[in-house]
Amino acid sequence: MIKDQEYLKSKASYCLDLAKKLGATDASVTVGNSISETVNFRNKALDESNRSDSLAISIQTFVGKKKSSISSSNLLDENLKTLIEKCIETTKITPEDKFNSLPDQDLLAKEIQELDLYDETHLDNDKKIDYLRELEDTASKDEKIINTESSFSENRGNFILANSDGFCNGYKSSSFTASCVTVAKDENSMERDYEFTSRCHLNDIIKPKNLGNIAAEQTIKKLSPKKIGSDKISLIFDKRIAKGLLSSFASAISSSAIARGTSFLKDKIDQQIFSDTINIFDKPDLVKGLGSQYFDSEGVKSETLKLVENGFLREYLVDTYNGKKLELKSNGRSGGSTNLYLENGKMSFEELLKINSKNLYITETIGHGTNLVTGDYSVGATGFLIENGEFKYPVNEITIAGNFNDMFKNITLANDLEFKYSVNSPTIMIEGMTVAGK
Amino acid sequence: MSNFLDKSDLNRKDVDNIVSDTLKNCDDGELYLEDTKSESILLDDNKIKSSNYSSDLGFGFRAISNEVVAYSHSNEISKESLRNSSQNLKSTLKSSKGTYNHEIPKTNNKFYEDINPIEQKSLDSKLEVLNKVNDYLRKKDSSVKQVTASFSGEQKSIEIIRSGGEALTDVRPLIRFNVSVMLEKNGRKETGVYGIGGRQSYDEYLKNDNWKNVCEEALRIASVNLDSKPAPAGEMKVVLGPGWPAILIHEAIGHGLEGDFNRKKTSAFHNLMGQKVASEGVTIVDDGTIGKRRGSLTIDDEGTPTEKTVLIENGILKNFMQDRLNARLMNTKSTGSGRRENYKHIVLPRMRNTMMMSGQHTQDEMIKSVDRGIFAVSFGGGQVDITSGKFVFNCTEAYEINNGKIGSPIKGATLIGDGPSILKEVSMVGNDMMMDPGIGTCGKAGQGVPVGVAQPSILIDKMTVGGTKL
Numbered sequence: 001m002i003k004d005q006e007y008l009k010s011k012a013s014y015c016l017d018l019a020k021k022l023g024a025t026d027a028s029v030t031v032g033n034s035i036s037e038t039v040n041f042r043n044k045a046l047d048e049s050n051r052s053d054s055l056a057i058s059i060q061t062f063v064g065k066k067k068s069s070i071s072s073s074n075l076l077d078e079n080l081k082t083l084i085e086k087c088i089e090t091t092k093i094t095p096e097d098k099f100n101s102l103p104d105q106d107l108l109a110k111e112i113q114e115l116d117l118y119d120e121t122h123l124d125n126d127k128k129i130d131y132l133r134e135l136e137d138t139a140s141k142d143e144k145i146i147n148t149e150s151s152f153s154e155n156r157g158n159f160i161l162a163n164s165d166g167f168c169n170g171y172k173s174s175s176f177t178a179s180c181v182t183v184a185k186d187e188n189s190m191e192r193d194y195e196f197t198s199r200c201h202l203n204d205i206i207k208p209k210n211l212g213n214i215a216a217e218q219t220i221k222k223l224s225p226k227k228i229g230s231d232k233i234s235l236i237f238d239k240r241i242a243k244g245l246l247s248s249f250a251s252a253i254s255s256s257a258i259a260r261g262t263s264f265l266k267d268k269i270d271q272q273i274f275s276d277t278i279n280i281f282d283k284p285d286l287v288k289g290l291g292s293q294y295f296d297s298e299g300v301k302s303e304t305l306k307l308v309e310n311g312f313l314r315e316y317l318v319d320t321y322n323g324k325k326l327e328l329k330s331n332g333r334s335g336g337s338t339n340l341y342l343e344n345g346k347m348s349f350e351e352l353l354k355i356n357s358k359n360l361y362i363t364e365t366i367g368h369g370t371n372l373v374t375g376d377y378s379v380g381a382t383g384f385l386i387e388n389g390e391f392k393y394p395v396n397e398i399t400i401a402g403n404f405n406d407m408f409k410n411i412t413l414a415n416d417l418e419f420k421y422s423v424n425s426p427t428i429m430i431e432g433m434t435v436a437g438k
Numbered sequence: 439m440s441n442f443l444d445k446s447d448l449n450r451k452d453v454d455n456i457v458s459d460t461l462k463n464c465d466d467g468e469l470y471l472e473d474t475k476s477e478s479i480l481l482d483d484n485k486i487k488s489s490n491y492s493s494d495l496g497f498g499f500r501a502i503s504n505e506v507v508a509y510s511h512s513n514e515i516s517k518e519s520l521r522n523s524s525q526n527l528k529s530t531l532k533s534s535k536g537t538y539n540h541e542i543p544k545t546n547n548k549f550y551e552d553i554n555p556i557e558q559k560s561l562d563s564k565l566e567v568l569n570k571v572n573d574y575l576r577k578k579d580s581s582v583k584q585v586t587a588s589f590s591g592e593q594k595s596i597e598i599i600r601s602g603g604e605a606l607t608d609v610r611p612l613i614r615f616n617v618s619v620m621l622e623k624n625g626r627k628e629t630g631v632y633g634i635g636g637r638q639s640y641d642e643y644l645k646n647d648n649w650k651n652v653c654e655e656a657l658r659i660a661s662v663n664l665d666s667k668p669a670p671a672g673e674m675k676v677v678l679g680p681g682w683p684a685i686l687i688h689e690a691i692g693h694g695l696e697g698d699f700n701r702k703k704t705s706a707f708h709n710l711m712g713q714k715v716a717s718e719g720v721t722i723v724d725d726g727t728i729g730k731r732r733g734s735l736t737i738d739d740e741g742t743p744t745e746k747t748v749l750i751e752n753g754i755l756k757n758f759m760q761d762r763l764n765a766r767l768m769n770t771k772s773t774g775s776g777r778r779e780n781y782k783h784i785v786l787p788r789m790r791n792t793m794m795m796s797g798q799h800t801q802d803e804m805i806k807s808v809d810r811g812i813f814a815v816s817f818g819g820g821q822v823d824i825t826s827g828k829f830v831f832n833c834t835e836a837y838e839i840n841n842g843k844i845g846s847p848i849k850g851a852t853l854i855g856d857g858p859s860i861l862k863e864v865s866m867v868g869n870d871m872m873m874d875p876g877i878g879t880c881g882k883a884g885q886g887v888p889v890g891v892a893q894p895s896i897l898i899d900k901m902t903v904g905g906t907k908l
Contacts, residue, residue, distance in 0.1 A: 042702070049530040051510040051523070052782060071492040073513035076445065083493060090489055090561060097485045125530065147704050183704050183825050190706065192825035225826075230672040230908055260483050260584055262620055262629070367830035368819040369852040369904070373620065373627050378669075378852040378904045380821070380830035397828050399852045399904025401671065434906040436671035436854075 003033040003055070005170060008160040011057065011075055015084060016164055019061050022088045024164070026062035026102050030297070031055075031075070032159030032170075039125050040151045041132040044140065047149070049125060061087050065096040099324040102298075107330055108167050109295035109302075116288050118156070118172040119201040128152040131178065131208045138212030139182050144220050146190075147183035150212075152176075154202075167299040175290070176202045180215040186223045191394075193219035193364075198421070200288045218363070221384070225394035228385065228437045234356040235400060235430050236386070238363045239416070242342075242425035246280070248404065250337040250423070252372045253307065253315075255322035264375035264404060265313065272311045274408045277345065280308035282317070284338035291339040291422030295332065302332025307340075311409075341424040345413025349427055352414040354389040360435060361386050362400065375404035381435075395437075402433035442471040442495075442597060446515045453520070454603040460501055460524040461601040465536035466762055467501040467527075469599040470739065471515070472781040476592035477556050481568035483584065489561070498781040501527040503534035505767055509784050538601050539766065545743035549727060549734045550637035552609040554593040558639045564589050567649055575619055575653050581664075582657070583627070584620035589613070591640065594780075598741040606741035611637050612732065612888060614877060615644070617656045623664050630660030631834070635876040637730045659816060659835050662847045669851035669905025670838070675811030676853065676901045677804045677839065681872035682816060684893035687722060688792050688880065689820040689829040690857040691715075695724075695749050695757075696882075697764030697775070697787040699824050706827035706858045707755065715755045716861030719797050722750040724759055726774055726790035732876045733791035733890035737774070740785055744774035749792075750861070761787040779885035789880060791890035797867025801895040804866050806842040812903055813837045813844055814853070827857035830904075852904035860898065868895030 012029045019027035033055050040048040057080070058071040068091040070083045136148045155177070160170035179196035195215040197206035237245065249265075257263035265273065274280075284293050284302040296302050298320055305315050317333035318326070345352075353359065362383040369378040378401035385392045407430050414427040443449060453469065461467045472495070479489045496513035499520070508530035510523035571587040591613040598606045614635035621628055632655040634643050678686060699705035707715070716722075726735050726744025735744045740762050748756050760768070761776030764787055777788040805813060813836065820831030830852050838845035871894040880889040 046506050046530075048507040048509065048784065049526075050508075050784065051526050053512040053514070053519075054782065055513055068489045068491075070490065071494075073494045073496055078445070079493070083491070086491060090491065093561060093565070094489055095486050095565070097487075147702060149702075190704075190825050192704070192823065232908065261622075262584060262627075264627075364823075366821040366823060366828070367832055367852050367854075368821070369830070369832045369850070371629075371850055373629050374849075376849055378832070378850065378906075380828065380852055380854040380904070382823075382826075382828070396826060397854055397856060397902065399671075399830070399854050399902060401669075401851065401904050401906045403906075434671050434908060436902050436904045438673055438902075 002035055002156055002158050005158065005160060008033065008158065008170060009168065012160045012162040012168065014077065015059050015080055016162055018081060018084050019059065019088065020164060022085060023063060024061040024088055025064055026164045028060045028102060028163035029057065030159060030161050031057040032157060034155065034157035036153060036155040037125065038151060038153040039128040039132065040149065041136055042149045043147060044133065044136045046129065059084060059087060061091050062100060063088065063091045065098055065100050066091050066094045067097065067100040068094050099321050101320065102163050102165055103300045103320045103330055105165055107300045109169065109299060112294050113285060115285060115292050115294065117200050117292055119174045121202045123154055123202060135178065135180055135208035135212040138209045139180055139216045142216055142220060144184045144186060144223065145182050145216050146185045148180065150180040152178045161299050163299060169295065169299065171294055174200055176205050178205055178211060180211050182215045182219040184219040184223055188224040191219055191222040193222055198290060200290065204288065222382065222394045225382065225396040227397045228395050228435065230436045230438065232432060233435050234359045235433050236352065236359050236361045237428040237430070238361065239425055239427055241362050241365055242428040243421055243423040244365065245428065246340060246342060246425050247423050248370050248372065250317060250340055253317055254336060255316050255318040255326060257372060258316050259322040259325040262373050264372060268313050270312060273313050274308055274311040275411050276311040278308055278311050278411060279306065279343040281306055281343065282337045282340045284332070286339045286419070289339040289419065291337065293338055296334040298334045300330045300332040300334065302338060305331060337423065339422055341417060342413060342426060344415040344417045344426050347414060349414045349416050350389060352412065352427060352429055353386055355412065355429065357388055359386040360395065377402050377404060377407065398435055398437040400433055400435055406432060442473065442515060447517050448515065448520065452517060453599060456520055456524050457599050458601045460527055461538055463534045463536055464501045464503050464531060464538060465766065466539055468740065470498045470500070470781055471597045472496060472594065474592055474594045474780065475554065475556060478588060478590040479564055479568065480588045481572055482586045484572060486565060486568065496781040499523040499527060500784065501531055502763055503531045503536050506531065507763065507784060511782050540602060542600065542741050543743055545737065547727065547736065547743065549729050549736050550611060553611050553639060555591040555611045555613045555639050556593065559641060567644065571617055571649055571653055574650065575657060579657060581621045581623045582619055583622040586618040588616045589640065606737055608736050613640050613643065615640065615652065617652050619656045619660050621660045621664055626664055628660050628663035630656040630658065630663065632656040632659065633875060633877040636732045637734060662835055666847040666849045668907040669848040670903055670907050671905045673900055673902050675808045676898045677808060677811065677813045678896050678898065679815040680868060680870045680893060680895050682874040682891065683814060684792065684794060684874065684891035685817055685820045685831055685878065687794050687893060688789060688891050689822045689831060690855060690860050691722060692789045692792045693822050693824055694827065694857050695759055697758045697760040697768060700758050701764045701768050705824050710755050710858065713755055714753050715858060716750050716753040717864045718753045719867050720750060720753050720861055720864055721795040722793065723748050723795070724789050724792045728791055731791050731873065731890045732878065732888045733789070735790060738776045739778045740772065740776040742772045742774040742776060744790060747773040759787045759789065761785050777887050779887055783885045786882060786885065788882060788887055789889050791892065793892035794894065796869050796871040796894045799866040799868050801868055801870060804868065804895060804897040805839055805844060807897065808839045809841055811839045812848065813839050822857060828854060829857050830854045848905065854902045854904060863899045864896050865899050866897040870894045
């Protein structure tokens, strides 16, 4: 059973009281418990079951403007006492930093609106197995599929965040995730692809047949790929890749990157950084949203932000420490973005494919070729060549490269936004990037 | 050594009984106990930004029947918690009819000392080094706009209890010292990063003011990049420098030779054993036995002593890297490659220190032989698609080569290649084999483990460079 709020509260207040007693002027504590149960299938048979029960506590202590932190998974009072003593000792010899503080009291979350983030349904492992069996039966129907691996995972968590200014709140959340990875083979190549579904509520996940079908279809389509020549060509990013570009944007506007001066978007507030049709929102109060939160990891209330308006950058993602450095108030984004999305464009997916007679449609990227200091982007990619709106053949062993400053200004969007992840984007077309191939 | 049962309501006999009872009809499995103390201290933006100490204790209980793995972990070491886990494993493997394999090789070797690096250097002296780094770099060059320096250290104590009561223990120190510097000149910003580390005390790495060398190297990389031009795009010859660029070997070849992907036949290498997969003269080993290296282990996370495993010998594929599960199912022996990030994760076959051995050529010969290509000296991360065999890695320091001469530095570009064929494109192997500085972390199935790499300079005849300049 997941630990209840009373237990977590008692641990949190034990730590706060002790920290104060031992000389901390301020302190904050997060204590949480998460339980997850996962079943993995491979080639239609049980492969692995995994149960995980984790307790974790992290404590920050302040002595004036000095700060230090500790974390542990051992919640015995005796161990916590030793750690807090060590933490305060460390705090005292750590140099002062005038920006260190708990969040401003008037920004702390007070009222909490119900967002339905917890589904108490428990699915027995046998039921998870039924789901995976149906999924893999569908996924392996085509004889080109030579290997299937799938997984069903049920996760629930509960936590309390408390600080010495009197904030003490927390909540339960759950997620149900199923995934399927398939390998297909023909005389020319072996390819892998996947599909997954993740929701707060069990009833909202994709049906096993659909999941298996999508994974298998996507994998078979990739067989016998060709390498194309190096070229400047219009790129279309599948939604699952487009969301990665949006995540890079979110990292570049985090107040820590801005305050440190290590972002290509520093000093770009109120400047146009995207094409003028682009609007980007971050919405923490989406009912059942995978990225939803009642408050951020410091207890600060968070409201919907319009980060980009008609192409103009309007806000950074601000936490308390970096906010003070930048003379901005925290907007409740200490943990980063919440439910981040690009607003829909005007045209349909099919219309987007037809704007240019030749496009490269990107379904997967590999590598860590994103440089947020310069905005340079260069990654390995696989996808499909599209001519006159039609998928011609799969493409691999190529790279795509550009710079975010130019890429953002050359974006055209389809109108097919779905809320499938915590970062969501419609299909994106970007013109002017370089493909390196043969 | 940690006494894991201290302060719990369990005694050794209870534990042995629960373990033996749970595993009685299983083929393999163990109780894995782990106690980790770790710290990280970060200087950033002219200040000590954070100092964190963490203490993590827990167990992972694993039962294996044929190819099915049941796993349960918790950070409450108590009778109730262990019994719950046992129950959970038994219910997953209720129809198991295995015979427990008690055989596990022993070793008297030790590749590092039982030290706790965190306690061996005072916090004050760590803070002092970080502040010196900051002052040194900012005084050295007025274009330095940001300095980040960090220490991280840990001591991980493990105990593996097998059915029948056999117990194996290990205490593993690990440290890392890292410096990152950002320069700004004429409106351009570039970063340079360098680090060192391994399984010894901090001071072993910092003696003779070695921190200055780390600063110089980070600064040098950043300065080079300030003058970089857009990288070329397309297929060309690539010369790789010695040492850290061996992450190419790690991504292109290493992952594809891990036992699990080959048992499942999802690796592009699964049907190539005994065949030629590389040019003559190419020999690659994975070695867990090099003293004090980041990727070295006295025993792996299943208790098997590590070894030096020959993967490719003179171009021919010789061995895969195995943990106990995959070895049993493939009728071979564990190579001591069974690793896990911590008690929260199952064991997987993983790399340790992956190394390409020296050949005959000089780096100079290689560069002179190239008409048009690039010379890659340092890399950021890499990644591989095991199934298609395609892999990438990102240059953080690279130069054009024109008519046999090194030219201008080029911007960070991704290189992409095909694992099973790339080593056949190696036309020269250098005589300058070098280990990396001790900074690698390998990710697989969401688990990160410390690894090492090494190689001499090599010349690759054809690779795709992902620049922007056509």
